[in-house]
Amino acid sequence: MLFAYAVTALASVAGVWARAVPSPVEVMKRTHIAGSVITKCSKTGVLALAYDDGPYQYTSSLVDTLNNAGVKGTFFFTGTLPGPADTEGCDSGCIYNQRAAVKKAYDSGHQVASHTWTHPHMGSMSAGAIQSEMEKVEQAFVNIFGRKPAYVRPPYLETGGQFLNVMRQMNYTVINDDIDTGDWNNQSPASSEAMFTRAGAGGQGHIPLMHETYQSTVTTLTNWLINWAKTNNLKIVTIQLCVVCELVLTLVARLAECLDDAGGMYKQGTFTGNGASSC
């Protein structure tokens, strides 16, 4: 408890000058993690709920579930993954068709991150093609909520070929997972839940692989995980907070950022939309 008070006091003092000199903090943070692959949180006592393959028909209700529980999650959105009504090439899977849900996730303070434009196997793509996949998502996010993401989870968790080089150049933090819930492979919520029970709540926080395209994941598994976290005194946080905080604990200036920083989820700068509303 004493430590907690000390941390709070230090943070409020540090907050003043942390904000006065943001550049070194940003530079140090990026040199540590940009382009490397992260599979777990860097601190204990946390759990990062991370959902791939949206936006989808359940995005809005998933945001409600997280909001009602008072927790923050991370959404790895694609630009054009086919939606449930997608037939014969119509673009129901286009991110702009879920514009309101994407904005709602962002406005609610959840982390909105990239899962590429078309969900390709990027390990075998050229650097230019990989960059294009990322830039198209960035432009769509700018059009919808005015920010560019700083985090990506690659489709199929593929990080080979040119991928990591391009991510380093584009200043992306690359996320994988430490628990594959297997929802994509017909694992039941019960068997996914057993994985968490087996892995336990101790140690560095988990970053599960989950998909918001499965109703059982967004309802049954998510509610179970919220309760599991509560039972085990884990705080459910965004990926950004779960991977950055431990790095900042040695420096007071960065401690403030750890406790009160949503900015690191997104790239620095002000960006202009291009008016696009279709994929």
Ligand SMILES: [Zn+2]
């Ligand atoms: Zn995916």
